[in-house]
Amino acid sequence: MTAKKISPITQGVSGVDPKYKESFDKVAVGLCHVDLNGRFIHVNDFLLDFLGYEEDELLSITFSQISREEDIPESLAWIKKSLSGETQSNFSKVKQYLHKDGHWVWAKLSTTLIRDEHGVPSYFVSSIQDVSDLKNAETALDFSLQQLNEAYAELEQMSRKDGLTGALNIRAFKEELLDAMERYHRSGQNVTLVFIDLDDFKQVNDQYGHIVGDEVLTTFAKTLLNQSRRCDAVARYGGDEFAMLLDDTTEQEALDFCKRLGSEIEFETGNGKTKSMSFSFGMSQLKKNHRTVEDWFAEADQHMYRDKESSK
Known part of the structure; x- marks a missing residue:
């Protein structure tokens, strides 16, 4: 031409x-x-x-x-x-x-x-x-960076979750507790920590095996997650221990919530039979005398063990 x-x-x-x-x-x-x-x-x-x-x-x-x-x-x-x-x-x-x-x-x-x-x-x-060619390369690079950012965000989310139950892990939950304390000292908003422990969980593992035990943990975590709100946080804090952070909630309101959960969960033993397991809980509404996360958590933990002892 x-x-x-x-x-x-x-x-x-x-x-x-x-x-x-x-x-x-x-x-x-x-x-x-x-x-x-x-x-x-x-x-x-x-x-x-x-x-x-x-x-x-x-x-x-x-x-x-x-x-x-x-x-x-x-x-x-x-x-x-x-x-x-x-x-x-x-x-x-x-x-x-x-x-x-x-x-x-x-x-x-x-x-x-x-x-x-x-x-x-x-x-x-x-x-x-x-x-x-340059713009196409930029577009491809932008797409790759978008995928990388999405993968990073997914990994970040995964790093905050307990691998078995999908609830938050200890590290992520402590971050939520710190954020809650900052909000409380800034605005005085009510927030209550609930500590929950599955009673005699070790016996379930010993008698029915870890597969059944894992199913119990997963089912209980799903129950807590389904009952919680978007503003709440649910974590697996240990082997058979769970914790919940109930935002904009007083201790009495947290008690009402725990009552709605009941006192037992049912699980299948693997041989076609169904068993039940009780759980204990303790709670602590954040107060000015809670200077650290550990102070706050220790009080909820003490209340939980009192509940466990009183149910025996």
Whole structure:
């Protein structure tokens, strides 16, 4: 595809030096002259190949007709200011152009306003560099980074969970406790810690095996998670110990919650029979005398063991 003779409009510029015309037509970057109304008046071979148009097709349209609609206002605003001398006569932007076959191609546009010897605006000279490969690589990189961030977020979530039950692990739960203490000291919002222990869990493991024991833990954790709110936190704190952080909750409200849980859970022994297991709980509403997480947790733990002893 070969560019035709330079139009009379551009003859005064490029026709002076044949070597310029040859370089203009053959350089490996899209070049064009555009009149003050935005219409193409001379284009080189590279630009024609890049956009897929015949020369007469491209010379019959304006740059706006092959630009994305959202890019046009910025370009027109620069043209207006450039013609009036309000801004510099150079403009650069990475943008998309509409290829003849209907898909969009990425290019780096650099445009300069050319003035005649009297300083009167004559036309624009633009270079349009194909950056499609670069943008495609950026898109692929962005997608990879998105996947990496999603995987990192998933790993971060997994690192906060107990592998067996899906409840929070000790580290994550202590972070929740610290956040709750900060909110309490900042706003005085009620929050109550509940400590729960499955009674005689070791006997279940010894008598029915670890598979049944694990099922008991998983089932109990699901019960706590299902009964909790989005603002609460549920954790497996030890082998058969669980903890709950009930936000915006007084100790009496936490007691009512525990009563709704009941005092026993049922489990299958693996031989078609169903057994029940009791659990004990203790609670502590956060108070000013709880200076550390350990102080707060110790009080709930003590109340739980009192409940365990009283049920024997």
